[in-house]
Amino acid sequence: MQVVVRDNNVDQALRALKKKLQREGVYREMKLRRFFEKPSEKKARDQAAAVRRARKLERKRLERDGAFQNRR
Structure with missing residues (x-):
């Protein structure tokens, strides 16, 4: 860099x-x-991050779609 x-x-x-x-x-x-991070701890952390990403994506999708439905 x-x-x-x-x-x-x-x-x-x-x-x-x-x-x-x-x-x-x-x-x-x-x-x-x-x-040092145990492999099981790393796996749990990665899975929790994936859940957070999925929930955030779903919230954004619902917010986007919901905004259009409220206007109609």
Whole structure:
């Protein structure tokens, strides 16, 4: 990962680097790898995340579809 330093402005480049790292999920990955995680814990965490994603998608779908039904 690279960040260009312009006009010797290191603070701005550092801020841009942190933003890129945040977007890529590097901080989340570091937090997860700090301690050993049992495979069963990883599986449970992944399944819980999948459930959250599915519920969020369903809420968005219902919100979109429900808005059209209320207008009619």
